[in-house]
Amino acid sequence: MSRELLLYTTLGCSLCEKAKCEIWPQLEKFQLRLREVDIADDPLLLDRLATRIPVVGLGDPDDVCAWPFDQRQLAEWLQRRL
Structure with missing residues (x-):
């Protein structure tokens, strides 16, 4: 079973895309x-x-990686948590 990465978003969020x-x-x-x-x-x-x-x-809304981020920053954030 894979873990979930949650993307907090809303309808019409162009930055989310x-x-x-x-x-x-x-x-x-x-x-x-x-x-x-x-x-x-x-x-x-x-x-x-x-x-x-x-x-x-990863499930804790107090521990999130907020935009703007790039692939490297996201990878570093994930590495510290997984």
């Missing part, structure tokens, strides 16, 4: 699968992340 270009190459490397989480569906996430998306995380 740019972030996916940086995320995709890291999924196989770290044996992760991407799951998008729409922050509009969760009032707590919306309050916490509305001005920060796109952000990625």
